[in-house]
Amino acid sequence: MKKTTISDVAKHAQVSKSTVSQYLNERYEYMREETRERIENAIEELNYQPNNVARSLKLKSTATIGVIVANILHSFSTQVIRSIEDTLNENDFSTIICNADDDPEKEKKYIETLLARQVDGLIVFPTSGNRELYKRLIDSNFPIVFVDRYVNGLNGDAVMLDNEKAIHLAVEHLLTNGYENIAVLTTSIDTAVVPRVERVEGYKSAMERFDLPIREGYIKSMDPPFLKKGIDELFQLENPPQAIVSGNDLTLMEFLKYASDHDLEIGRDVGLVTIDEVSFAEVHYPSLTTIAQPTFEMGKKAVELVLHKFESEQYDEPQIYRFDPSIIIRKSAEKAGARI
Amino acid sequence: MKKTTISDVAKHAQVSKSTVSQYLNERYEYMREETRERIENAIEELNYQPNNVARSLKLKSTATIGVIVANILHSFSTQVIRSIEDTLNENDFSTIICNADDDPEKEKKYIETLLARQVDGLIVFPTSGNRELYKRLIDSNFPIVFVDRYVNGLNGDAVMLDNEKAIHLAVEHLLTNGYENIAVLTTSIDTAVVPRVERVEGYKSAMERFDLPIREGYIKSMDPPFLKKGIDELFQLENPPQAIVSGNDLTLMEFLKYASDHDLEIGRDVGLVTIDEVSFAEVHYPSLTTIAQPTFEMGKKAVELVLHKFESEQYDEPQIYRFDPSIIIRKSAEKAGARI
DNA sequence: CTGAAAGCGCTTACAG
DNA sequence: CTGAAAGCGCTTACAG
Structure with missing residues (x-):
């Protein structure tokens, strides 16, 4: 043989x-x-x-890009990764995908493995734990592009959603349809994950823009296992919210479970807009109004950036690329007080 | 640098x-x-x-397994792949995942790229188009394991669901709850994709076992774009079905869309059991009774088989490993004729 | 305990 | 138009 x-x-x-x-x-x-x-x-x-391994050794290039995703469970991540793979494939590059599971240790190990395997570049949805490592990579001019989040204080390229706009779209839609007391749900901001922080900030600026009071009690940021309690607190308030903006698909699932357990009918008892398009938005009862990210374009951009860095010798000033969200209007926030 | x-x-x-x-x-x-x-x-x-590339060249092993999935859009595939990655990772192997998009040409190209990259083995959810290529790999004793489907007439290891049992569980549950006219929906069986064929066969044997007539008109096998029409035909029948067994998550989505467009209330107007657990089963209204595959165990088994082949020199007689489905009872098939 | 040498399977500058 | 040689960065059998 x-x-x-x-x-x-x-x-x-x-x-x-x-x-x-x-x-x-x-x-x-x-x-x-x-x-x-x-x-x-x-x-x-x-x-x-x-034998491509021999070729790679000689050429010092593997035609492979490593992708590290903080948490593959987000539908957003899955969608962007599909686009990354497709685009890399069109360019005759292979993709190695690693799921860090929100664990910086795991992330670090993966980065090291990928570097040892001589990937030509890295696309990463970073956790918040490996600033130093990323700094070293960027400083040594290794091709790296961040997606969804950037690492605070690091001078790297990043492909991001315009999170402020996303929240504004959601709030505006709710207000237009008569919902005024609007609460927001995000996963934990303890580790200062950028999009979450931006979404909470965006919520505040939206409320201000529409001359509405900002009630700290309406902002719930916690990881999925604790969200149930947070949502419960929301509905125990003297003035429970009339509508919810859900920050991503995981907060959405928690909210839908809560609503179903407590016989809250969405659209009638409480309005809902969620960031991130989900597979079942259309078939849910009622169908879900979502703020979609242009995942395909974002993945494509990330690939273009990383390949450009790899192919060109020159140094380009790093940039944050912002992408526009769009609202897909369905029925989960059709009309406030529909029950009356 | x-x-x-x-x-x-x-x-x-x-x-x-x-x-x-x-x-x-x-x-x-x-x-x-x-x-x-x-x-x-x-x-x-x-x-x-x-530099791992140099090491690989010398050792003639890359510690990498290639995974080719016929269609990554199936939730089943995503789940199994997660398990494959985790398990490989525990064994200090990397994973390269390729999505063939149900296209045998693409599948072929991927296999060739992966072989050129000297992967140590292949785990594949095969399309039906590359018999010869697979035969060559198996004959040359290259470590390869099939998942979800096997290739007819090829003597390779395969990790499969007990599809007959899956359908029997579904039919039995529906009958117990009073549904008698049961139709089945699967994606197209034109290309003789094994699990689909087995599910249709399983449907027939279940009907026989329970002494019910097999009506060909109750069996709809077609790809998602045509399913809508197929479902419509079902409900135009003189004797429309009282319940549906959906063969996978894609047929489920089509059915849910149809039901919502035609104001068919699931559980009341029509009972539903679907094969494959989906993320929103719990939060759907009504919640969905599903037949879950043990995706974690199946992925793990596939990895064990491929690593075993890689590590041991000896030839083991290939086998088909069948895994038991389980039913997760929720409310989409609670009681027939609930509307009366 | 340590090192010189050969070799994994390619690519490429160079010579002819 | 074609080939001999060097080298990519490792590993390992062997000699000392």
Whole structure:
């Protein structure tokens, strides 16, 4: 079961390895027609498959990009990653995906493995735990692009949603439809994860813009296991909210469970707009009004940035690229007080 | 920006490359304590990172498994892949995931790329288009394991659901709750994709077992874009079905859309059991009774099989491993004729 | 306990 | 148009 190598092909076609290599790299102008055919036949007959590992070693490039995602459970992440893979594939690059599971230790281990495997670049949805490591990579000019979040104080490229706009769209829609007491639900902001912080800030600025009071009690930021309690507190308030803005799909699931357990009918008892499009938005009863991120474009941009860095030697000033959210209006916030 | 190599470390520590290599492979018994420390310091000072590509070339092993999935859009696939990644990771293997998008051409290209990259094995959710290629791999004893589907007539290991049992569980549950006219929805069986065929066969054998007539008109197998029409035909029948068994999450989405568009209330107007657990089963109204596959165990088993093949030289007779489905009873098929 | 040498399978500058 | 040689960064059998 020995694998056939370029030497076998060379011997069989009675040419040198060099010429076979030229053939493999499609530099046919370096050989006669007749030679080309001999090599072609030899490859066919021996069923030769080039060894890319050897090629990578020599070329110092693996044509592989590593992707590290803080938490693959978010539908947003899954969608962006699909786009990243597709785009890389169009460029004849492979993708290695790693799920850090929100654990900085795991993230660190993955980064090191990927570097040892000589990936040509990294696209990462960062946790908040590896500032130093990222700094070193950026300083050494290694191609790296952040998605969804950036790392505070680091001078790296990032592909981000315009989070403020996302919240404003949600709040505006709710107000237009008559909801005034609006609460917001996000996953924990203890670790200062950028989009979450921006979404909470966006909530406040939206309330201000529409001359509404900001009640701290209406802002609930906590991780999924604790959200149930947070939501409960919301509805125990003297003035419970008439509507909820859910910060992502995980907070959405918690809220939907709560609503179903407490016979809160969405749309009638409480309005709902959620950030991130989810697969079941259309078939949920009532259908869910969502703020969608342009996941396809964001993934594509991330790939373009990382490949550009890899291919060009020059240094470009790092930038944060903001993408516009869009609202998909369905029925979960159709009309306030519909029950009356 | 030249990378530091094992030679740099050797020079800096004033030992040979061989000894550094022994150190890297943790064979400390081959050197004095003092030497070990010198190397340790040199690595630290130079911030040396080993190059795994070179190592792979020499060792003829990349510690990487390729995963090719026919269609990543299935929630089942996503779940199994997560389990595969986790398990491989525990074994210090990397994973490269490719989505064939139900396109045999794409699948073929991916297989070839993965082989060129010298993956140590392949786990694949096969399309039906590459029999010959798979045959060659199996015949040459390359470590390969099929998941979800096997390729007809090929002697390879496969990790499968007990599809017949899955349908029986669904039908039994519906009958127990008073539904008698039961239809089944699957994606197209034109290409003889094994689980779909088994599910249709399972439907027939279940009907027989419970002494019910098999009506061909109650069996709808078509790809998502055409399902709407198929479902419509079902409900135009003289005797429309009282309940639906949905073959997977994609047929489920089509059915839910249809039901919502035609004001069919699930549970009241029509009972529903679907194969594959979906994220929103709990929060759907009414909550969905599902037949869950043990995705975690299946992924784990696939990894064990492929690593075993890779590590052991001996030839084991290939086998099909069947996994038991389980029913998660919720409310979408609670009681027939609830409307009366 | 340590090192020199060969080799993994490619690519490419260079010579002819 | 074609080939011999060097080298990518490791590992390992072998000699000392």
